[in-house]
Amino acid sequence: MKKTSIAIIGGGAAGFFAALNCAILAKEKNKQVSITIYEQAKNVLQKVRISGGGRCNVTHACWTPKELVKFYPRGSKELLGPFHTFCCGDTVAWFGERGVELKIEGDGRMFPKSDSSQTIIDCLLKTTNDFGIKVLTKHKLTHLSQSDNGKWIIELNKEKKLEFDKVMIASGSSKVMWDKLSTLGLEIVRPVPSLFTFNIKNSLLNQLMGLSLQDVHIKILGTKLNSNGPLLITHWGLSGPAVLKLSAWGARKLNELQYDFQIQINFTGASKHEEVKKQLLAIRNNQKVMNIAQFNIPKRLWKYLVTEADIPPERTWNEFGKKQAGSLATIITQSTYNVKGKSTFKEEFVTAGGIDLKEIDFKKFESKKFPGLFFAGEVLNIDAITGGFNFQAAWTGGYIVGRNMVDY
Numbered sequence: 001m002k003k004t005s006i007a008i009i010g011g012g013a014a015g016f017f018a019a020l021n022c023a024i025l026a027k028e029k030n031k032q033v034s035i036t037i038y039e040q041a042k043n044v045l046q047k048v049r050i051s052g053g054g055r056c057n058v059t060h061a062c063w064t065p066k067e068l069v070k071f072y073p074r075g076s077k078e079l080l081g082p083f084h085t086f087c088c089g090d091t092v093a094w095f096g097e098r099g100v101e102l103k104i105e106g107d108g109r110m111f112p113k114s115d116s117s118q119t120i121i122d123c124l125l126k127t128t129n130d131f132g133i134k135v136l137t138k139h140k141l142t143h144l145s146q147s148d149n150g151k152w153i154i155e156l157n158k159e160k161k162l163e164f165d166k167v168m169i170a171s172g173s174s175k176v177m178w179d180k181l182s183t184l185g186l187e188i189v190r191p192v193p194s195l196f197t198f199n200i201k202n203s204l205l206n207q208l209m210g211l212s213l214q215d216v217h218i219k220i221l222g223t224k225l226n227s228n229g230p231l232l233i234t235h236w237g238l239s240g241p242a243v244l245k246l247s248a249w250g251a252r253k254l255n256e257l258q259y260d261f262q263i264q265i266n267f268t269g270a271s272k273h274e275e276v277k278k279q280l281l282a283i284r285n286n287q288k289v290m291n292i293a294q295f296n297i298p299k300r301l302w303k304y305l306v307t308e309a310d311i312p313p314e315r316t317w318n319e320f321g322k323k324q325a326g327s328l329a330t331i332i333t334q335s336t337y338n339v340k341g342k343s344t345f346k347e348e349f350v351t352a353g354g355i356d357l358k359e360i361d362f363k364k365f366e367s368k369k370f371p372g373l374f375f376a377g378e379v380l381n382i383d384a385i386t387g388g389f390n391f392q393a394a395w396t397g398g399y400i401v402g403r404n405m406v407d408y
C-alpha cells in the first residue's frame, strides 16, 4: 500500500493537533501515512508551556459555533463552518478521551484540572509517541517549493532537501515564514500586535494600581471602538478584559494611530450622565461626599474621582449642589485619558495578520492556489480575544488539516 508522506512545519498547538488527528484517521481507515513534525527550536510546544500563566487556557465553555465566532475579530466568518466540525466541546472530549480533564472557571475559561500546561504537553507528546509520529527539533524550514509532479520539496537548515506528498505550515507568527510564503505567491496581511494593555501616564490613576472594577464601559474617541467588561488599573495604565477586547477589535486601527489616542471611561458601566447626576443629588446626609462611595465604585477610586471633580474634601452630601453633581457625574461617566503606547499582556498575546483568508479553502484548511499545502493556527489571519479562543482556532484548524491530509 502506498504511504502518504507528510511534513508538518512547526511544533506548536496547530502542528501537533494536525499530526495527531491525521494519524488517528489513517489508523481508522487503515491507510499508511508517514508524518514528521519539523520544529526550528530546541523544544516543541513552547507556547503551550507558557500559556495562560503556565496553566494553559485550552479552550472556552462556549458550545455553539454561532456564539463562538463572536470572539474572533479576524476569522469569524471563515471559522463558522470549521467550528461545526470541531468546536470547544470536541476539544474537551478529545483531551478527556486521553485522560486530561478540563475544568471551567467562572468566566468560562477552561484549564486542565491539574492547573498545569505540562499536562497538555504530556498528553500531546505521549499520543505522538503512541502513533509513531517523528518529531525533529532544531530543524528549520529554509525553503519550500513544488516540483512539476505536484510533490513538495522542503529544505531544512539550508542543507537537507526532502520530498513530501503533503505539507502543512503551522509556523505561528513568523515574519520569516510569511515572507517566504509571500514569495511563493500567497497574499499576506501585514501583521500587527493584538491583546495588549494601554499605557497611561497619570500619577493619580497610577497610584490606584491593583484596583479592579467588575464592569466599565470604555470607548476610543474618534473611532467606533468601544467595549464593556472588567477593568484593572496597573502601575503603567489600564488592563483587564475591557481593555484587551479593545486591543483585539482595534488591533489595526490602534496600530494606524501608533498607539496614541484618547479613551473615555464610564466607571458605572451603563448609567448615563443625567441618571448619575440625579442619583447623586438625591443623597442627603451629613457625611462627607469623599467618604461614601456610590455605584459600587471601590473606595480608593471614588476618592480619586471626587478629587478629580474638584469637590472639596470636607463637603458633605447636604452641601452638595447641582454644579458639583454635574462635574462629579462627568468624571464618573466620561473620564478621558491619553493613551501613549502599549504593553504586552503577559498571560496571552497574539498577532493579527498573516495569510489572507481568501487564499484558504476552509473545508480543508488547504491553499486554493497550491493543493497539498495546508495551514492552521496563528500563521493565518485569524485571532481572538483572550479566553482560550486562540488555542481553539489552532485545535479546530489542526483537526481539519489532519483529517484532510489522509487520502481515503
Ligand SMILES: Cc1cc2nc3c(=O)[nH]c(=O)nc-3n(C[C@H](O)[C@H](O)[C@H](O)COP(=O)(O)OP(=O)(O)OC[C@H]3O[C@@H](n4cnc5c(N)ncnc54)[C@H](O)[C@@H]3O)c2cc1C
Pocket (backbone or CB within 6 Å): 009, 010, 011, 012, 013, 014, 015, 038, 039, 040, 041, 044, 045, 046, 047, 048, 050, 051, 052, 053, 056, 057, 058, 059, 139, 140, 141, 142, 170, 171, 172, 173, 174, 177, 346, 347, 348, 349, 350, 376, 377, 378, 379, 387, 388, 389, 390, 391, 392, 394
Ligand atoms: C504568553 C502567551 C500566552 C498565551 N496563552 C494562551 C492561552 O492561555 N490560551 C489561548 O487560547 N491562547 C494563548 N496564547 C496564544 C496561543 O499560544 C497561540 O494562539 C497558539 O500557540 C498558536 O499556535 P500555533 O501552533 O499556530 O503557533 P505556535 O504555538 O507559535 O507554534 C509555531 C511553531 O512553529 C515553529 N516555527 C516557526 N517557523 C519555523 C520554521 N521555519 N521551521 C520550523 N519550525 C518553525 C515555532 O518555533 C513554533 O514552535 C498565548 C500566547 C502567548 C504568547
